[in-house]
Amino acid sequence: KRLQKQTAEELISRITKGDAVALSQGITLVESLNPEHHNKANQIIQGCLPFANKSIRIGITGVPGVGKSTFIEAFGSLLTSLGNKVAVLAIDPSSSITKGSILGDKTRMEELVKNPNAYIRPSASGNSLGGVARKTRESIILCEACGYNIILVETVGVGQSETAVHSMVDFFLLLNLAGAGDELQGIKRGIMEMADAVVINKADGENIKKAQLARLEYVRALHLFPKKDSGWPPEVRTSSALEQTGILKIWEMIQEYIILTKENNFFQNNRQEQNQFWMMETIQEEVLMHFYNAPAIAEAIEKNKKAVQKNEISPFAAAQLVLKTYFK
Numbered sequence: 001k002r003l004q005k006q007t008a009e010e011l012i013s014r015i016t017k018g019d020a021v022a023l024s025q026g027i028t029l030v031e032s033l034n035p036e037h038h039n040k041a042n043q044i045i046q047g048c049l050p051f052a053n054k055s056i057r058i059g060i061t062g063v064p065g066v067g068k069s070t071f072i073e074a075f076g077s078l079l080t081s082l083g084n085k086v087a088v089l090a091i092d093p094s095s096s097i098t099k100g101s102i103l104g105d106k107t108r109m110e111e112l113v114k115n116p117n118a119y120i121r122p123s124a125s126g127n128s129l130g131g132v133a134r135k136t137r138e139s140i141i142l143c144e145a146c147g148y149n150i151i152l153v154e155t156v157g158v159g160q161s162e163t164a165v166h167s168m169v170d171f172f173l174l175l176n177l178a179g180a181g182d183e184l185q186g187i188k189r190g191i192m193e194m195a196d197a198v199v200i201n202k203a204d205g206e207n208i209k210k211a212q213l214a215r216l217e218y219v220r221a222l223h224l225f226p227k228k229d230s231g232w233p234p235e236v237r238t239s240s241a242l243e244q245t246g247i248l249k250i251w252e253m254i255q256e257y258i259i260l261t262k263e264n265n266f267f268q269n270n271r272q273e274q275n276q277f278w279m280m281e282t283i284q285e286e287v288l289m290h291f292y293n294a295p296a297i298a299e300a301i302e303k304n305k306k307a308v309q310k311n312e313i314s315p316f317a318a319a320q321l322v323l324k325t326y327f328k
């Protein structure tokens, strides 16, 4: 109710002054499924846009248990100790199914959540990964306008959500574990190909040697991939999120990447391409929603599904009949 009382202008003014409560309210509007909030959300995004874009956006992925939240806690704390303001956002592909959110869960980052220079927002829930991802993409703008100069976007490895995160960040980091000689198994090639760095986490105690061996295997494997448009050859590092070793080196590496890609213009070009990508994604999403939400379409689909099932009509002819209901 308090949300409705505040005008978009009031929220924009508070967000751009660094008010984290207003930021949360703004993101709640962005995430809202209530169509009445859409207009206001768009106004807020538009108002924040001139203040956005001055950040480094880092994507972090890896299978459950690899240490993402422990890593983000250590990395985020390091970044704030160096004078940065850090926002942690998440894209949880399962949230569209469970309607709950797991990633970015504040209880998993106990220290960072108390840090006045950190802002943690769990994944939005929604009907589709595309929708959930778009909301995160829009929330980045609000976080940047609120003064957060480093944005961490967390997701978990199932393939599609990585592609979504990759299309909204400047640097993509894949967390991995040293396995028993089969390091490269189970990691989708596509995800490896997207990574600007692979970090072998849990390189501590008895695991150090294994992690170093795994590192060499990854170096070899990454050599086989085609060169990246960024001009940056992907790096492989080891870390212990628990003991907080190797974390500063990772930050130094990311800064090197930023310098290189700003010099060769990849940084700017990539962001422009990403903006266009999200424009097209949004159009597609809205068109699909408009199509499937039309009652006549739902009816025509049901009717023709049955006909197809009974072999009364070919799938293609049935599709044409459904489409004709829409494009008449």
Ligand code: GDP
Binding pocket: 062, 063, 064, 065, 066, 067, 068, 069, 070, 071, 108, 201, 202, 203, 204, 239, 240, 241, 242, 243
């Ligand atoms: P997530 O599911 O990827 O977010 O993983 P978590 O951060 O929740 O970590 C999963 C488990 O691994 C927890 O019990 C952590 O304490 C442990 N863990 C995380 N990072 C490290 C590390 O660098 N070394 C060791 N030994 N354990 C770690």
